[in-house]
Amino acid sequence: MTTERIIMHVDMDAFFASVEQKCDPTLRGKAIAVIGSDKRTVVTTSSYEARARGVRTGMNKYEAKRVCPELILVVGDNKKYMHASTKVFEILKRTTPLVEPCSIDEGFIDVTGQHSMGSKRDIADYIRGAVEDEIGITCSVGVAPNKLLAKLASGMQKPNGVTIIESSDIKDVIESLPVKKLCGIGSRMETHLKAMGVRTCGELGNFPVSALRRRFGITGERLSLMGQGIDVLPVVPISKDDAVKSIGHSRTLPKDVRDPEAIRRYLLKLTEMVCRRARRYELMGSTIAVTIRYD
Amino acid sequence: MTTTIGESIKVMAVFDKGPRPVKFKWKGKSYPVREITYTWSSRSGTDKLLHFSLTDGASLFEITYNQSSMLWLLQSIADCPS
Numbered sequence: 001m002t003t004e005r006i007i008m009h010v011d012m013d014a015f016f017a018s019v020e021q022k023c024d025p026t027l028r029g030k031a032i033a034v035i036g037s038d039k040r041t042v043v044t045t046s047s048y049e050a051r052a053r054g055v056r057t058g059m060n061k062y063e064a065k066r067v068c069p070e071l072i073l074v075v076g077d078n079k080k081y082m083h084a085s086t087k088v089f090e091i092l093k094r095t096t097p098l099v100e101p102c103s104i105d106e107g108f109i110d111v112t113g114q115h116s117m118g119s120k121r122d123i124a125d126y127i128r129g130a131v132e133d134e135i136g137i138t139c140s141v142g143v144a145p146n147k148l149l150a151k152l153a154s155g156m157q158k159p160n161g162v163t164i165i166e167s168s169d170i171k172d173v174i175e176s177l178p179v180k181k182l183c184g185i186g187s188r189m190e191t192h193l194k195a196m197g198v199r200t201c202g203e204l205g206n207f208p209v210s211a212l213r214r215r216f217g218i219t220g221e222r223l224s225l226m227g228q229g230i231d232v233l234p235v236v237p238i239s240k241d242d243a244v245k246s247i248g249h250s251r252t253l254p255k256d257v258r259d260p261e262a263i264r265r266y267l268l269k270l271t272e273m274v275c276r277r278a279r280r281y282e283l284m285g286s287t288i289a290v291t292i293r294y295d
Numbered sequence: 296m297t298t299t300i301g302e303s304i305k306v307m308a309v310f311d312k313g314p315r316p317v318k319f320k321w322k323g324k325s326y327p328v329r330e331i332t333y334t335w336s337s338r339s340g341t342d343k344l345l346h347f348s349l350t351d352g353a354s355l356f357e358i359t360y361n362q363s364s365m366l367w368l369l370q371s372i373a374d375c376p377s
Contacts, residue, residue, distance in 0.1 A: 022332060023348040023355075024332065024334050024348065024355050024373065025330070025332060025334040025350065025355075026355070079336075079337040079346070080333070080335045080346070081334055083335035083337070084335070087330070091297050136333070253313060
């Protein structure tokens with residue numbers, strides 16, 4: 001008999017903003033947005049107070065101030081956030097060695113078979129409590145039999161919440177959920193699925209696999225499983241030996257640039273930065289991707 | 296508003312699993328540490344720096360301790376609204 005997995009997704013609440021509010025007591029309870037240091041910069045993240053007033057990640061700072069005039073802009077400090085992130089993952093490693101960081105502020109753990117710390121609820125509460133006590137910020141935890149559902153669960157009761165999805169509840173939880181709520185399905189895929197008459201996870205799970213395969217190839221099979229709340233991917237701890245898969249650098253320019261020579265200079269600078277890291281890792285690339293964002 | 300300072304200061308600290316500043320002196324004035332709101336670490340070359348965000352009740356300060364040179368610096372001050 002296969003033991004059902006217990007996977008948790010731990011997601012920090014408004015991470016950068018929370019760290020800044022921890023640092024500066026006068027920011028607590030206020031609408032704040034963390035921005036970059038350049039003159040023309042965007043909102044990296046904002047506090048829940050700011051989000052309630054319409055501030056969103058990616059907004060430029062002028063737009064953010066327009067929707068929320070009382071918004072306090074705080075220039076971010078990555079060293080503070082890296083330190084907090086390191087401490088969070090140290091806490092997670094107390095529960096299990098199977099810890100997979102996804103980003104600076106979220107990660108998965110697999111606590112299947114861990115009995116020394118109590119029930120899955122006890123473990124989730126321990127993580128939340130330790131993060132709050134030792135770092136002074138909050139996180140939300142999703143618990144489910146797989147990564148897909150654990151990630152879905154962690155977003156259900158934010159901030160500072162624990163959501164557990166039992167196997168017996170999967171169908172009820174995802175049946176009428178819009179497909180875009182599942183991690184891995186973005187706006188583009190949502191549009192493609194909508195064109196096929198699929199709007200909800202229930203509809204996706206019931207849609208003929210052969211039709212999904214014809215339309216999306218091998219991805220179609222994965223989509224069908226996702227629609228049923230099935231995900232077999234393991235939690236993979238990252239080790240120092242793991243290969244670097246990509247290296248990138250980006251920059252928001254201080255003002256719009258149309259001069260080709262000036263653009264080439266910026267590209268050269270970014271190229272030099274990428275190549276310096278590639279030489280350090282002793283890597284050679286086969287694909288170059290350039291992303292341009294403009295108004 | 297936050298003002299960058301970057302000046303050397305004298306600090307009275309308790310060393311217990313790492314330094315904990317309790318008072319510092321800058322430009323002849325003594326500032327008691329009412330609360331350390333956040334601590335973090337960073338590197339400057341081979342030097343490890345400990346950062347402390349702290350308040351005396353009136354202003355918010357960031358001070359750093361360089362574990363190699365054992366020097367304290369006042370990095371910035373922000374006035375807290377009353």
